[in-house]
Amino acid sequence: MTPSEDFVVTDRGGIVENSHRVHAAVVDAKGRRLYALGNPERMMLARSAAKPAQALAILETEGFAGYGFDDADIALMCASHSSEERHIARTRTMLSKIKAEEADLRCGGHPSLSETVNRSWIKQDFVPTAVCSNCSGKHVGMLAGARAIGAGMEGYHLPDHPMQGRVKRTVAELCDLDVRDVEWGIDGCNLPTPAFPLDRLARIYAKLAAAADGDGAGEGPSTRGAALARIFHAMAHHPDMVAGEGRYCTALMRAFNGAVIGKLGADASYAIGVRASDETRRLGTDGALGISVKIEDGNLEILYAVVMEILERLGIGSPEIRSQLAPFHHPQRVNTMGVTTGGVSFPFKMRGSKADGDDPRLAALAR
């Protein structure tokens, strides 16, 4: 296969080993597309990248405030965490806040997303249960939402439960889509997971960042705007809750120190919300930005490298900030004897929406 303009390529000794098709969209909070790669309208399952939108549906239930969830709890609702002890402990505390028990959860245990945690589990013959699910925070949130709307916790995870109906409507509203245009799959954690075009995922994250800016371009200073801003700040200020030690989402949000949020979805989707700054203004918008990426074949290592390459081309974050994330951008390809065998390159070209909107790498290099 000749690598085309939409591909990432790995090599071994200069010979193409694998190639990976990439789709991406860069939009503002009104959904205006600034840059695209591959098919920015690819219908896709956002998986865990949809968690902030699912969290919004929870935060907007009438009785939510009464539970006393704090910002770290909200960050855990948006998490695909590593099942570290702090994540499991917080899950249990959140359950106690809504007077629910682990047995009420309808997710299952699985190996941790952290190899360190896994090794310790194996050494202890530990069998992970529902509170260890990387999605445990979202599940407690759904239980809370189900109870808050008086629909009962039973069956909270089923597509026809009123809480999931709310989630679907909320997702559709954030996407500026009719609810009939959002589709459902069943996620790894057993909750329904929404499907919609990739650029709509970028729009959701642009709205989250715009709300954090207090910018009416997204959802404004409304009740919804306040909830979106709370979610953004919860994630940005508790990056350790959103993923875990050594994981990309945590490293990204630590490095950017409140300026961006980023969230992984399984099978290689990613979304980033970027608050307004001189950097976003240079790209031709006066507000926040959203970025969404999907690797066609679901490869996570390639996903992180592509997200970093796009941030660099867009000139988002200082070189100092991005250098903290360099191992994700240029993953070392060394063999069992420590010899470098090849690398990852990015022949893709981003398309601008304007006549003069060429690959932002040129603009970035010109600065």
Place this chain on the structure above:
Amino acid sequence: MTPSEDFVVTDRGGIVENSHRVHAAVVDAKGRRLYALGNPERMMLARSAAKPAQALAILETEGFAGYGFDDADIALMCASHSSEERHIARTRTMLSKIKAEEADLRCGGHPSLSETVNRSWIKQDFVPTAVCSNCSGKHVGMLAGARAIGAGMEGYHLPDHPMQGRVKRTVAELCDLDVRDVEWGIDGCNLPTPAFPLDRLARIYAKLAAAADGDGAGEGPSTRGAALARIFHAMAHHPDMVAGEGRYCTALMRAFNGAVIGKLGADASYAIGVRASDETRRLGTDGALGISVKIEDGNLEILYAVVMEILERLGIGSPEIRSQLAPFHHPQRVNTMGVTTGGVSFPFKMRGSKADGDDPRLAALAR
């Protein structure tokens, strides 16, 4: 991305989750192409699928017979084994046959390809060393070859060592290519690994199977033919040495009981040699067949499913044989609560080389 004729697709609730481009070639021992998929001439790194060709270069060294290697040893030379105790023990025995030591090996330890073995290593705080490398048999073979040709074991793994020069020439001869048309990368185990067009990999395996048939169409009843036949039979009769419990190569060769050999290469290449039978004759050849497959993005789960789909469409193996391998053909996509979330489908269409050579699925269904 609209799935085209060269793709495998995974879905979640009927929505396309990932797609994977596939390349494949089906050839006879003279290299005549019977069927193709994607780009059958894609330049590719055969990785461990090249091991039988590397083993041939070892078997053809003048002093090889004196070491007393048996067929299970030769199978281990062709292996990407799971580092089970039997594999490590045999590696040590092979080292003693050539009066070498583990310290002479230039490969490194790594986590086992078997999760069962890994768990037991973690429980014991075991740190794998060179004899545990999944390529340990190949490395002992290279040491043996280096010593047999009097070139010395030092630096046996380097591209300019005389033994590696022999390997490259042998690979080129099996491919019917000029040696200058075979390229080198460095493998995960630190040996040079050859790159050549995908359909040449199928040709190598067709020659291995033809040699097992005693068929001169490959390399004939020559010295080389006898060595190729020995490699085929060693792999076919010691499938437990070539991979390990639960692994595809082992399961495939057990199920086919001597009629085929199959070998994985890292980053999702696969090669199969099929001895002549009524099944191969139905496909329009009077001799053995070779099949090679490469998944463009390196996904192993998809690779095994595609190999099974191709075997089914070609009508190779009875339904009873293929049913033993069904979990590889149709991998279960269930979530942490045991709910089926989607599946893998094979919209690809194989192209025949003859005017009437359509997708063999039609022929298979007509039987």
